[in-house]
Amino acid sequence: MTPALETRNLCKHFGALTVAEQINFKLDAGARHALIGPNGAGKTTFVNMLMGGLAPSSGAILLGGVEVTRQSQRQRVKHGLGRTFQINSLFRSLTVVDNVSLAVAERHGVAWGMFRPAGRYRSVVDESMQLLDTLGLLEDAKLSLAALPYGKQRLVEIAIALGMRPKVLLLDEPAAGIPSLESHRILEVLDALPKEIAILIIEHDMDLVFRFARKITVLAQGAVLMEGSPAEVSSDARVRQVYLGERRE
Amino acid sequence: MQGFASSLVSVAFHGIAYGMILYVISVGLSVTMGLMGFVNLAHGVFAMTGGYVMLSAMSRYDVPFPLALCLAFVLVAAASVVLERLLYARLYSAGDLEQVLLTIGLIFMAVAAARLAYGTLQQPVNLPPYLKGQFALFGRDFPAYRVFLVAFSSVLVAVLWFGVERTRWGAKVRAAVDNRAMAQAIGINTSLLFTVTFALGSGLAALGGALGADIIAIQPIYPFENLITFLIVVAVGGMGSLRGPFVAALLIGISDTACKYWLPQFGAFFIYAATIAILLWRPAGLFGKASQ
Amino acid sequence: MTGPAHTGSYLSDPRVRPMEWLPWVLALVCYFAAPTYLPLGSYILIMILFALSLDLILGYAGIITLGHAAYFGFGAYVAAILAVRVTADPLIGIAVAGISAGLLGWLTGLVILRMRGLTLLMLTLAITSICYEIANKATALTGGADGLGGFNMKPILGLFKFDLFNKTGYLYCLLFLFVAWWLVRRIIYSPFGASLTGIRENVARMHALGSPVYQRLVAVYTISAALAGVAGGLLTHTTEFVGLKVLSFDLSGDLLVMLILGGVGRIYGAFVGPVVYLLAQDSLAKQFPEYWYFGIGLMLVLVVMFARGGILGIVDRLLLRIRRGNT
Ligand SMILES: Nc1ncnc2c1ncn2[C@@H]1O[C@H](COP(=O)(O)OP(=O)(O)OP(=O)(O)O)[C@@H](O)[C@H]1O
Numbered sequence: 001m002t003p004a005l006e007t008r009n010l011c012k013h014f015g016a017l018t019v020a021e022q023i024n025f026k027l028d029a030g031a032r033h034a035l036i037g038p039n040g041a042g043k044t045t046f047v048n049m050l051m052g053g054l055a056p057s058s059g060a061i062l063l064g065g066v067e068v069t070r071q072s073q074r075q076r077v078k079h080g081l082g083r084t085f086q087i088n089s090l091f092r093s094l095t096v097v098d099n100v101s102l103a104v105a106e107r108h109g110v111a112w113g114m115f116r117p118a119g120r121y122r123s124v125v126d127e128s129m130q131l132l133d134t135l136g137l138l139e140d141a142k143l144s145l146a147a148l149p150y151g152k153q154r155l156v157e158i159a160i161a162l163g164m165r166p167k168v169l170l171l172d173e174p175a176a177g178i179p180s181l182e183s184h185r186i187l188e189v190l191d192a193l194p195k196e197i198a199i200l201i202i203e204h205d206m207d208l209v210f211r212f213a214r215k216i217t218v219l220a221q222g223a224v225l226m227e228g229s230p231a232e233v234s235s236d237a238r239v240r241q242v243y244l245g246e247r248r249e
Numbered sequence: 250m251q252g253f254a255s256s257l258v259s260v261a262f263h264g265i266a267y268g269m270i271l272y273v274i275s276v277g278l279s280v281t282m283g284l285m286g287f288v289n290l291a292h293g294v295f296a297m298t299g300g301y302v303m304l305s306a307m308s309r310y311d312v313p314f315p316l317a318l319c320l321a322f323v324l325v326a327a328a329s330v331v332l333e334r335l336l337y338a339r340l341y342s343a344g345d346l347e348q349v350l351l352t353i354g355l356i357f358m359a360v361a362a363a364r365l366a367y368g369t370l371q372q373p374v375n376l377p378p379y380l381k382g383q384f385a386l387f388g389r390d391f392p393a394y395r396v397f398l399v400a401f402s403s404v405l406v407a408v409l410w411f412g413v414e415r416t417r418w419g420a421k422v423r424a425a426v427d428n429r430a431m432a433q434a435i436g437i438n439t440s441l442l443f444t445v446t447f448a449l450g451s452g453l454a455a456l457g458g459a460l461g462a463d464i465i466a467i468q469p470i471y472p473f474e475n476l477i478t479f480l481i482v483v484a485v486g487g488m489g490s491l492r493g494p495f496v497a498a499l500l501i502g503i504s505d506t507a508c509k510y511w512l513p514q515f516g517a518f519f520i521y522a523a524t525i526a527i528l529l530w531r532p533a534g535l536f537g538k539a540s541q
Numbered sequence: 542m543t544g545p546a547h548t549g550s551y552l553s554d555p556r557v558r559p560m561e562w563l564p565w566v567l568a569l570v571c572y573f574a575a576p577t578y579l580p581l582g583s584y585i586l587i588m589i590l591f592a593l594s595l596d597l598i599l600g601y602a603g604i605i606t607l608g609h610a611a612y613f614g615f616g617a618y619v620a621a622i623l624a625v626r627v628t629a630d631p632l633i634g635i636a637v638a639g640i641s642a643g644l645l646g647w648l649t650g651l652v653i654l655r656m657r658g659l660t661l662l663m664l665t666l667a668i669t670s671i672c673y674e675i676a677n678k679a680t681a682l683t684g685g686a687d688g689l690g691g692f693n694m695k696p697i698l699g700l701f702k703f704d705l706f707n708k709t710g711y712l713y714c715l716l717f718l719f720v721a722w723w724l725v726r727r728i729i730y731s732p733f734g735a736s737l738t739g740i741r742e743n744v745a746r747m748h749a750l751g752s753p754v755y756q757r758l759v760a761v762y763t764i765s766a767a768l769a770g771v772a773g774g775l776l777t778h779t780t781e782f783v784g785l786k787v788l789s790f791d792l793s794g795d796l797l798v799m800l801i802l803g804g805v806g807r808i809y810g811a812f813v814g815p816v817v818y819l820l821a822q823d824s825l826a827k828q829f830p831e832y833w834y835f836g837i838g839l840m841l842v843l844v845v846m847f848a849r850g851g852i853l854g855i856v857d858r859l860l861l862r863i864r865r866g867n868t
């Protein structure tokens with residue numbers, strides 16, 4: 001079966017700094033796959049290249065078997081790719097529901113509409129509301145995003161990505177900045193995601209990783225250190241050394 | 250043929266003089282834009298003020314020329330520190346629009362103040378006697394003041410480049426232009442660095458404005474009239490870069506002089522067209538960092 | 542509760558509120574109450590239209606430009622040249638001015654809107670400067686520094702003559718402003734308008750949503766340029782003259798000041814700003830030009846430091862405080 005997402009010999013250099021070195025990576029259909037590695041390992045850079053915001057220095061990216069290395073983010077989104085950001089990347093002056101509606105309208109192909117008021121696109125509004133409902137944000141839908149507590153903003157970050165109905169979802173540290181006690185809410189949301197979506201999650205919170213992922217890739221200094229099941233990874237001596245050893249709480 | 254060769258030399262000479270002045274004025278703009286990411290449209294105000302300070306010091310108080318130059322540098326640099334701390338520093342993290350508006354506001358105020366103090370006419374430039382007259386070089390006569398201008402600016406540029414390449418301050422500036430967060434992380438006091446750099450840039454602009462008073466006339470609309478030229482130097486050269494604006498300033502100085510001499514019917518058309526072409530080809534300028 | 546008014550929002554009520562009729566009522570009252578001021582009134586209406594076009598790209602899409610006069614001036618010159626050489630029919634003139642300015646906006650937009658920040662700012666400046674140089678030097682076509690005049694506009698639809706007191710001209714401008722307002726308002730409340738706000742707020746995220754950011758910007762830039770061109774055409778028609786000032790950096794600067802003064806990104810800022818600015822200018826600028834400019838500069842600095850929303854922003858805050866005080 002063709003993987004949902006694949007990279008072949010992906011490299012990225014910033015000047016003399018190598019941030020991705022010959023990364024060969026496969027994300028299976030319906031995967032629950034985690035990408036871990038110490039700070040500065042190049043995880044976010046990897047996601048940026050997959051999404052198309054950053055051009056790789058060399059190598060290829062395939063989405064569902066189709067090469068997309070030179071395609072724009074827009075084209076990749078059309079192929080079913082979506083992502084969230086490690087640092088909230090939201091529309092702060094808009095309402096919560098508008099944050100989601102922008103994504104939904106784009107997917108429905110109605111975002112070019114210039115004459116009918118946005119509120120009259122019932123299907124867009126209803127779908128956005130529904131999404132917020134499933135994430136437990138319905139009550140906050142009409143609030144300005146900036147008025148939301150940080151934890152809920154992280155959920156909106158996910159809601160926007162879900163509004164794109166991706167087939168492949170890249171989650172860059174969805175629980176970043178949330179106290180571990182509260183991160184169970186994020187985990188609940190992740191657990192409830194449709195089974196057919198292939199998910200790549202980057203996360204520092206090991207409890208979350210081990211509960212969620214069925215496969216783990218370890219990245220260190222831009223290169224893949226190892227790949228395997230959670231059990232294999234947690235018992236690997238090299239991983240302990242480069243990663244678990246210097247993991248911050 | 251002889252006539253053409255002679256005008257070629259003349260255009261090159263005056264073009265270089267103009268270009269040097271443009272560089273001395275604009276280099277501070279390039280560095281502050283690269284360092285602080287601040288869109289400072291009011292940079293010309295500092296150059297104009299430098300011109301006024303020097304000219305009125307000389308004409309009203311009989312201050313000798315070299316001292317008047319120093320005065321222009323020191324006064325404007327000091328004033329710019331006040332402005333930087335009071336206004337600019339509060340908008341470092343604001344959007345481009347806020348910065349554009351603030352600095353346009355400053356231009357308006359400066360233009361009005363200059364008109365109140367000096368009237369709308371351009372200031373007469375009275376050079377000291379030892380810089381008047383002609384200077385013979387390679388069997389040709391050149392205006393002595395322009396020769397002095399080129400020589401003095403060259404020394405200034407050399408000192409500046411040496412300072413940025415070889416001093417601790419220069420190393421810090423280069424580090425901060427490269428990566429501000431990183432510079433902060435390794436303990437560079439960026440706020441102080443910004444203030445000092447801003448003051449130096451403004452002082453240089455004042456020096457440029459004063460030195461170039463007989464090339465770029467000192468008059469109240471100065472900051473508006475020359476705004477585009479200064480910005481072109483920085484944008485084409487590549488902001489944050491030290492060498493880029495130098496090349497750009499010379500290119501503009503020479504081509505502007507050439508156009509005025511040979512193709513006056515086209516005005517500044519070619520300069521603008523070339524600017525657009527260069528920016529489309531290299532959005533970050535000739536020597537700018539490629540990733541924007 | 543529901544976000545700020547007049548932004549593209551999927552929640553805001555798109556119906557015209559009673560308050561929104563106020564400008565139109567006032568404009569008509571002025572027509573009858575101040576007949577000697579109609580030439581100034583027409584100019585204000587034209588600048589409102591021009592400011593509205595700027596608000597669309599600056600206030601909503603977040604494109605910072607110092608060169609919007611290029612499209613205004615292009616429309617003005619096209620209208621004048623058309624009147625001199627082809628036809629002095631006003632409606633045809635406005636249509637051609639709007640379409641050609643829109644075309645220019647589309648072509649230049651295609652080229653420059655891939656850029657951002659200083660580069661974009663520079664490009665808008667350079668484009669206006671080129672237009673200025675061309676108008677200045679192509680004397681045979683444009684009249685150069687003397688400007689282009691000496692034409693008489695035909696009556697509108699063959700019925701309504703332009704008169705000395707600008708009575709017709711005022712209503713003519715008011716009509717176009719009304720149409721433009723209606724159009725802009727529609728756009729603002731549409732999904733397209735919402736996506737423009739998204740682009741202004743967070744362009745990286747819009748890209749990641751798969752939004753065709755560049756095409757959206759080109760589209761709104763074209764619309765805005767066409768509206769600016771219509772405003773320019775109106776100026777030519779009501780004054781039966783066009784001069785280099787319509788392409789100047791000063792005009793772009795003045796326009797920006799007016800819009801900022803009124804309030805950016807809220808439609809009616811484009812109404813309030815030009816009215817206040819031009820009325821104040823009319824009474825103060827001639828008597829105290831230096832103090833006028835100084836005051837404008839100071840006002841800009843103060844607005845940026847303390848009142849980012851301009852006059853309407855201040856009004857909003859006052860209203861909010863009063864409402865809070867009542868409950
Ligand atoms: N645009 C850039 N220019 C230069 N270096 C960069 C750039 N972006 C990232 N880097 C560097 O690349 C390295 C990898 O960064 P990246 O953000 O991908 O790490 P990460 O694995 O996501 O780390 P974290 O766990 O902290 O999020 C870092 O050393 C970073 O400084």
Ligand SMILES: [Mg+2]
Pocket residue numbers: 043044045086
């Ligand atoms: Mg990261």
